[in-house]
Amino acid sequence: MAYSEKVLEHFQHPKNVGTLDKSKSTVGTGLVGAPECGDVMRLQIEVDPSTQTIIDAKFKTFGCGSAIASSSLATEWLKGKTIEQALTIDNMDIVEELALPPVKIHCSVLAEDAIKGAIADYQSKNGIAVTAMAASH
Amino acid sequence: MIKEPIRVYLDNNSTTPCDPRVVDTMVPYFYQKPGNSASRNHPFGWEAEEGVDYAREQIAALLKVDPKEIIFTSGATESDNLAIKGVFEMYRSKGNHIITVTTEHKAVLDTCDKLTEAGAEITYLKVAEDGLIDLAELEAAIKSTTILVSVMWANNETGVIQPMKEIGDICEKHGVLFMSDATQAVGKIPTYPKEIGVHLLAFTSHKMYGPKGVGALYVSRKSPRVKVTAQMDGGGHERGMRSGTLNVPGIVGFGKAAEIARLEMNADAERLSKLRDRLEHELTSRLEECYINGNVDHRMPHVTNISFKHVEGEGLMMTFNQNIAVSSGSACTSASLEPSYVLVALGLGDDLAHSSIRFSLGRFTTDEEVDFAVEKLVAGVNHMRDLSPIWEMYKEGVDLNNVQWSEH
Numbered sequence: 430m431a432y433s434e435k436v437l438e439h440f441q442h443p444k445n446v447g448t449l450d451k452s453k454s455t456v457g458t459g460l461v462g463a464p465e466c467g468d469v470m471r472l473q474i475e476v477d478p479s480t481q482t483i484i485d486a487k488f489k490t491f492g493c494g495s496a497i498a499s500s501s502l503a504t505e506w507l508k509g510k511t512i513e514q515a516l517t518i519d520n521m522d523i524v525e526e527l528a529l530p531p532v533k534i535h536c537s538v539l540a541e542d543a544i545k546g547a548i549a550d551y552q553s554k555n556g557i558a559v560t561a562m563a564a565s566h
Numbered sequence: 567m568i569k570e571p572i573r574v575y576l577d578n579n580s581t582t583p584c585d586p587r588v589v590d591t592m593v594p595y596f597y598q599k600p601g602n603s604a605s606r607n608h609p610f611g612w613e614a615e616e617g618v619d620y621a622r623e624q625i626a627a628l629l630k631v632d633p634k635e636i637i638f639t640s641g642a643t644e645s646d647n648l649a650i651k652g653v654f655e656m657y658r659s660k661g662n663h664i665i666t667v668t669t670e671h672k673a674v675l676d677t678c679d680k681l682t683e684a685g686a687e688i689t690y691l692k693v694a695e696d697g698l699i700d701l702a703e704l705e706a707a708i709k710s711t712t713i714l715v716s717v718m719w720a721n722n723e724t725g726v727i728q729p730m731k732e733i734g735d736i737c738e739k740h741g742v743l744f745m746s747d748a749t750q751a752v753g754k755i756p757t758y759p760k761e762i763g764v765h766l767l768a769f770t771s772h773k774m775y776g777p778k779g780v781g782a783l784y785v786s787r788k789s790p791r792v793k794v795t796a797q798m799d800g801g802g803h804e805r806g807m808r809s810g811t812l813n814v815p816g817i818v819g820f821g822k823a824a825e826i827a828r829l830e831m832n833a834d835a836e837r838l839s840k841l842r843d844r845l846e847h848e849l850t851s852r853l854e855e856c857y858i859n860g861n862v863d864h865r866m867p868h869v870t871n872i873s874f875k876h877v878e879g880e881g882l883m884m885t886f887n888q889n890i891a892v893s894s895g896s897a898c899t900s901a902s903l904e905p906s907y908v909l910v911a912l913g914l915g916d917d918l919a920h921s922s923i924r925f926s927l928g929r930f931t932t933d934e935e936v937d938f939a940v941e942k943l944v945a946g947v948n949h950m951r952d953l954s955p956i957w958e959m960y961k962e963g964v965d966l967n968n969v970q971w972s973e974h
Contacts, residue, residue: 432884440881440884443953446952446953448958460955460969460972461972462971462972463971463972464876464915464916464917464920464956464966464971465905465915465916465917465920465971466916467878467880467905467916467920468878469954469955469956469971470955471955489953489954489955489958490953490954490955491876491877491878491881491950491953491954491955491956491957492878492881493878493880493881493884494880494881494884496878496881497881497953542972
């Protein structure tokens with residue numbers, strides 16, 4: 430199966446690989462997937478509390494090329510968005526942007542879950558009512 | 567120095583390149599000698615038949631059997647189907663029980679599964695962590711209704727070789743037919759069915775440097791005289807067991823491939839086992855947390871299957887698949903993300919099965935190519951581990967078994 434140019438680009442030159450300090454109250458972490466399923470995605474955001482804007486985003490992913498590309502793209506999209514805006518990112522947006530084939534749609538679902546997980550973690554750390562829970566698949 | 571882009575083929579268990587010497591022998595049979603080997607009344611037919619007869623002898627010599635015991639087919643999948651379904655139908659009155667192994671190829675497993683609809687009872691033997699079956703378990707599974715034991719000679723994913731002689735002895739003791747899918751073994755290591763006690767042997771040309779689209783089934787003609795019910799109706803070719811015009815150029819090439827294998831397989835095996843060992847040594851000494859899957863003392867000389875912990879196989883392959891061809895135990899192509907059932911049968915956790923890569927070397931693999939592959943692999947594994955959250959957690963000392971994963 431051939432990968433799209435965009436998947437290859439993100440895979441070969443992933444954006445925002447790394448780790449944020451999860452002990453900071455401004456950092457939220459989403460960890461989704463499981464090693465036995467062949468996919469684990471960890472997505473982290475750092476939020477400016479005064480504006481509720483995401484000022485940094487990092488990821489690490491264990492998985493296939495599409496999973497890595499989906500999380501790389503997600504971190505790019507998150508930076509500069511408010512929490513409210515970030516919550517509107519839909520997995521199908523990722524599918525469309527990366528031209529993922531049907532068998533790889535689960536990679537985009539995982540990325541959406543990771544975004545929602547990271548936001549929920551940030552909110553619960555800061556006593557904010559959690560606006561969205563990661564969907565269970 | 568090797569210049570990029572270079573393509574290194576380390577996927578010889580999937581298929582082998584056709585040896586140029588094989589191609590040379592095939593060429594005349596496309597145009598200059600175009601006959602149908604079943605045409606009995608003109609020289610075109612005679613010379614085609616001669617080519618087929620000679621190939622049959624070359625293949626029989628490789629197995630040390632009688633040429634009459636070789637039935638040509640389209641490949642190993644057809645041979646497996648013909649052997650198992652053919653025996654089941656021919657010996658149905660004697661019993662309906664077939665014993666096979668969980669790590670067999672799908673051509674055997676799915677054929678057996680299909681026969682359950684026709685009333686067959688199938689026992690699937692488990693394998694130990696090293697991929698070998700338990701002989702006591704095999705013997706205990708044989709009962710009065712058992713008509714066939716089907717055990718592959720060497721596994722396609724791990725290269726593990728089953729204790730064939732011991733299995734043959736058990737089958738003989740109990741008067742049960744012994745069939746083997748020897749697709750990965752024939753032409754690479756000695757496979758002499760009469761010495762082992764194998765009564766039906768399925769194999770194919772394109773795994774031993776011959777052309778695709780042609781295979782064979784060895785069917786014992788003497789003590790015991792085995793018969794299989796034909797699975798296709800037609801002109802009654804191949805002693806009535808397999809109808810259909812013979813693929814003359816393919817068979818001629820298959821014969822030549824068998825002859826070359828008979829003469830060169832020992833030297834090939836010796837060279838490739840050293841090269842394989844070097845590949846393994848380099849990878850396992852330069853990378854942490856690598857595990858070789860399957861029994862290392864009983865396996866094919868050119869194969870290794872390695873799990874690179876906390877790296878997903880398909881992703882890893884993507885780091886070098888423009889240059890290097892290998893296979894992964896992770897089939898990340900469905901929502902269920904099924905890992906290799908063969909590796910899971912060895913007791914590997916799904917996580918390690920997803921992290922595995924099969925390297926299968928071949929006659930045309932060079933030292934330089936293996937060295938090149940090692941560099942690419944080491945770089946790829948390191949790249950993927952830099953990206954892997956579970957590698958980071960492992961390095962921090964997190965017990966991954968205690969992490970609450972969100973299954974999906």
